[in-house]
Amino acid sequence: MEAATFGPRGTVFSSTVLRIPVPGRTPPFTLAYVDMDDGPRILAHVVGPDEALVPGSRVVLSGWNGHGDPVVERCGP
Numbered sequence: 001m002e003a004a005t006f007g008p009r010g011t012v013f014s015s016t017v018l019r020i021p022v023p024g025r026t027p028p029f030t031l032a033y034v035d036m037d038d039g040p041r042i043l044a045h046v047v048g049p050d051e052a053l054v055p056g057s058r059v060v061l062s063g064w065n066g067h068g069d070p071v072v073e074r075c076g077p
Contacts, residue, residue, distance in 0.1 A: 006039025007061040009075070013041060015053040024067065034059055034072055044070040 015032035018025075030046035032053050045065055046053060053059070059072040 004039065006036045009058065009060050010034040010036040010039075010042075010072070012053045012055055012057040012059060014055060015046065017050050017052055032059065032072065034061075036061070042070050044072045047071055047073045 011034065013033040013035050015030060017028050017030050019028045021027060028050040030048075030050050030052065032044055032046050033041055034044050035041050044059075044061070046059070047062065053074070058075050060075045062071050062073045065071050
């Protein structure tokens with residue numbers, strides 16, 4: 001592995017809302033696989049309403065949560 005930089009915008013490949021307890025997490029929360037415009041496909045937590053995103057939706061990488069997971073927010077085209 002090597003360090004890489006990418007982002008901040010990407011396209012949702014797939015997403016889901018987890019409504020079951022997961023250690024260290026409070027349900028519900030939304031996760032999405034995001035194809036970054038100039039990088040890899042990442043698994044990220046989604047900020048906002050707990051609803052799945054439509055594939056093809058545009059998001060922006062906004063940082064990392066307290067667990068070190070990438071966080072994305074919905075954005076325009």
